[in-house]
Amino acid sequence: MADVPGRSAYEYSGYVDGPDPLAPPVDLRAAMDRIGKDVMEGSSPRQALRELMRQGLPDRRGLDDLARRIWQKRRDLQRDNRLDGTLQAVRELLAKALDQEREVLGRQQTDDARFKEMELDTLPGDTGGAVRELGKYDFQSSDARETFQQIQDLLGKEMLDQRFAGMKQALQQATPEDTENIRKMLDDLNSLLAAHSEGNDTPQQFDEFMNRHGEYFPENPRNIEELIDLLAARSAAAQRMMNSMTAQQRAELAELAQQAFGDPRLAQALSQLDSQLQGLRPSEDWSGSGRFSGDSPMGLGEGTRALEQLGQLDALAEQLAQSYPGAQLDDIDLDALEEALGEQARMDVKELADLERELREQGIFDRNDDGSLRLSPKALRRLGESALKDIADRLSARRGERETRRSGAAGEPTGSTRPWAFGDTQAWSVPRTLLNAQLRRAGGDQRRLDVSDVEVIETEQRTRAVVALCVDTSWSMVQDGRWVPMKRTALALHQLISTRFRGDALQLITFGRRADKVELGELIGLEGAYVQGTNLQHALMLAGEHLRSQPDAMPVVLVVTDGEPTAHLEPDGDFAFSYPPDPRTVRATLVELDRLTGRRAAISFFVLGDDPRLAEFMDSLARRCGGRVVAPDLDGLGAEVVADYLRTRR
Structure with missing residues (x-):
């Protein structure tokens, strides 16, 4: 702007060219924590990402909240309105016309006046029938005749407003010539659609039609397909509105339609138009309905727009739910969403899309061979950092030890x-x-x-450690809410060793009915399965194999479990299960424990739950191997395991 004495040379306004540069950055750490928690609970990375989009973050509204507001708007629309506005207006005008006519007849002292009063008294009881009969009646009152003309005009305007947006307002001061022009437009439109359905239309025919009647289509369709889409959507909404009425209301409106503008040709032309549109666009919702129970009456045009709005809200709700195959945030109609909920809703979806794109660009996900997603090593590191930070905070605030057994000395x-x-x-x-x-x-x-x-x-004092972390993956761990704490413990220990003690060799071992050596990503993505068995014997066997692979390192075995051994590996390779624990299972477990003890391994048992029998059994194992038993609560599991590893290493 030009310099003006006494005024600043600059002006400030809202930023409109792209994303707001002062907007808070995307909180990837919070997003990763949410995704990681869901994955550890058994969701796939794709499901976890979708859940994040649904729930949002503390500073970002999710799709569920937007969908809730859509459904609330839908409920309000149905709760506050009803569809009999046109019928109510016709009844009021009808009563007014009859009162006006009877007042004039009452002042006339003639037999003809008495006869006409009898005609009025014998009118059909239903509104449609009464209006039909009055269409042939010779009014004596000019006011009554004018009021009855208002009924006919109202019906014509409402019926046209159902199919053509804004038609009711355009016809406020309509002349007979205007209504005749509309009839010609409808005839030409029906001819164009008939030619199109037979494949005989040409682009020139469409152009000629728009040149003659384009004023009735402010949406300015570019070709006949767009014209059909436009008309079919409103025609289907009009049909859904009729479906939403009672049978009596539909019958009255069908009767009244013949009186639109005092000429049944309009109703016939619109009926032909609806029939052709339904044949051309059968995929539109022609059979749906809506339940309106409010106090605010809506006319035919308003009711049709309400049903059309309900359809748009239903479509938005489906888009926001993202529950159909191949769903993407790009599917959401942002213009329709902004129209329904305002500009902030549009910005909420854009921010979610930015968050999803940032997560993908940051390499949070990798693809498996089958195309499914998995958490990348980068994502696992971030989750490990978060888990280790939480444990470090807990350790720094801790005031004492929770161990029940200890043996061995430094070195x-x-x-x-x-x-x-x-x-x-x-x-x-x-x-x-x-x-x-x-x-x-x-x-x-x-x-x-x-x-x-x-x-x-x-x-x-050895400078390296060889560590086996054996975690129980039996169903009870899932059932009793110990699944995620167990996985966060593994994450934290893995992060600590991979960043602070890189010379140490960590092996993660899961044990349920059988035991397996697993990578961190496998453990984090492991889903709980209803398989009975706690095969501690097999886990200790695999731990021994890992310890033997690093003979010059200090051996450390950490066991996290919530149950007694109930399974073991048979000599033939099969897995035997028995509950209560079979003596053979206990003997096989003790054999492997003694082998680890012979290798002078530092063994710690982290016992979850409050089963006295389990506590007694684990105490006996610790006494046998000179190890430790720790009974942490779930929140303290990770801190106890990490603290035990650090203590043993020192």
């Missing part, structure tokens, strides 16, 4: 011993200490035990 045994020295904290070597005492007493020293007899086990 790992080397296999040799040495005499105890002041300040040593290593465990005593009981066999060497007792042997030294016996040898000393054999030499004549009768003291039972002397400090010089004590030898301690030499240990060394």
Whole structure:
């Protein structure tokens, strides 16, 4: 703008050229946490993404909220209105015309006046029949004749307003010449549609028709197909409005239609038009209906627009639901949505589309060979960062330990011993200490035990750890809400080891009826299945295989479970299940536990639930292997596992 003395040289207004540069950025971390939680609960990545679009985020309205507002608008439309507005207006005008006519007849003292009063008294009881008979009646009152003419004009305008948008307003000051021009338009339109249905029309015919009658089509269709689409949508809405009325109301309107503009030709032309449109567009909803129960009466045109609006709202609700195959956010008619709910609704959908596009562009998803989506390593890292951050916050606020058993000392045994020295904290070597005492007493020293007899086990601090995290995937873990905490625990431990202790070797092992070594992505996407069995024996066997692959590293085994062992691997490779636990299952589990103990593995059991029998059994396992039992609550599971790994590693 030009400089003006005393005024600023700049003006500020809303940003209109593309996305708002000052809008808050897309919160990908919150979106990833939501998707990750759904995937861990058993949803596919595609389902999780769709659920995110449905629910939105705290600062972004989701599709469900928009759909709820659409359905609310639909309910309000039906609750506040009713469809008998035209019938009500005709009844009021009819009563007025009869009163006006009777008033004039009452002042006439002639036999002819008495006869006409009798004619009025014997009119049919239904509105349609009464208007039909009055169409042949010779009114004595000019006011009554004019009022009756209003009935005929109203019917004609309402019927045309049903099929042609804005026609009622255009005909407010209509002359007989105007109504005749409309009849000619309808005749030409029916001829054009008949030629089209037979395949005999040409573009020139359409152009000629629009040149003559284009004023009746403000939508300005570009070809006959667009014209048919336009007319069929309104004609179908008009039919749905009629379907929504009672049988008596439909009969009255059918009777009244013959009196439109005082000439039955209009009703005949419109009936022919409806029939042709239904044949040309059978896919339109011609049989639907709507239930209106309010106090505000709507005329035929308003009612048709209401049914048309209901159809648009239903279509929007379906688009927002995204429940049909191949559904995309691009399917949503933003113009119709803005018309229904305002500009903010349009912006909400655009923001959701931006969020979905950003997630895809950031490489959150990879494709499997079958075309389905899976979480990418990048997504798993982000989920791991979030899980580890939550655990770090919990650990920093924690005030104590929740362990029930502990054994071992700092460092790992080397296999040799040495005499105890002041300040040593290593465990005593009981066999060497007792042997030294016996040898000393054999030499004549009768003291039972002397400090010089004590030898301690030499240990060394290893710099690497080989870790097996065994997680229970039996149905009870899903049923009792332990599925997601278990997966978040695995995420956090994996993230910690892959970023802070990269030299450590972590193996994730799942065990239900059988045990399997799995990658992180497999575990996160694992769906709960109703398969009975807790095969701890097989899990410990696979953990042993992993420990043997890294013989120079400190062995660590972490077991998360909520049940006693109820399955084991038979020598022939089959899996045996029994509940209550079979003694053979317990023996097979103890064999594998003893093998891990022989490798001097640090073993910790994280027991979920409050089953006293399970707690007693796990305590016995911990005593047998010199391990630990921790009984965390679900919220503290991840913190306990990570803290135990760090403590053991130190």
